Amino acid sequence: MRHRVVACGAGVLAVGIVAACGLDEGGLPGDAGPDVVTIEAGTDVTTSDVSSDAPGDVVADQVADGPMDAGSDVDAQTACEAVCKSPATCIGGTCTFDCSATSTCLNTNIACPGTVPCNVICGTGSCGGTINCGQASTCNVDCKGISACSKNITCAGSACTIQCGTGSCLGDIHCTATSECDVACSGIGACAKTVQCAAATCNVGCTANNTCAGDITCAPASQTCSVLCGGIAACAGKVTSGATTSTLCCDGTSACIGAVTCGKTSCNAACLGVSSCTGGVTCNATTCVRDASTCP
16 A cells, blocks of 8 residues: 655645645545554655555565575586586585595596586695596685695686695696686695696795796786795796786795796886896896886
8 A cells, every 4th residue: 555645834744634735534546544644843744655565565575675696506506416426516506526634535536527616625645636627617726735636737717726735736737717817835845846827817826935846837828927936945947927917026035046037018027035036037028127016
């Protein structure tokens, strides 16, 4: 039922019986009865509609205004269950390989299914085979357990995150995600071999001592490439970027002892650590700088 509030100037005004406004006692047209709303004198009132929903209207409003993503969550879980098979399980629409317990998944090559997100969790001494996340829509590979992920890791989809703990990620890392690839080698001796990135945005962090022993490469297809060699003796191999914009920071003592090379539009190669960049720096970009302020 709807009641109309009408302003008639100073004095007491009512909806339903408002003789002062020249309306008859039958109320406003369309009103079922003389429901009265009294408004004190001196109150500014504007014409508006006051709604009183019937029970059916309330239910309809709740349905219309309710969460719109519930169905999406169900659809995501259903899509995941259609392709995600044992030993993986679907958690919130993400195909999850849980190898977080010590020394698990030792003789298994992990292959994420296509079209759905994938999460691989590897604990201490776990994940002894290859990890192939090249078909997933997005991917997270967690190798933060000590000596986890001993073989190659391949990652694609729209975005990929790879995290490597102490003595972990001992094989090659290859990321071709379309949007962004983040490789964090944060444990001592992590990322023992090559790191290759062809995503639009490549972020490689070699922040612990003796990390990233192999070559690091950002492909010419990449728009931005950021490499941080912050640990002692980090980035012992060559650091090469063909990305449009490159920021290569050799912060650690004796970091970047291999050749550092960058090209295309802009390159910032900053050698901040003691005895860093002993392999030399070659900039073939249109703009070459060595600005430490842009380094983390």
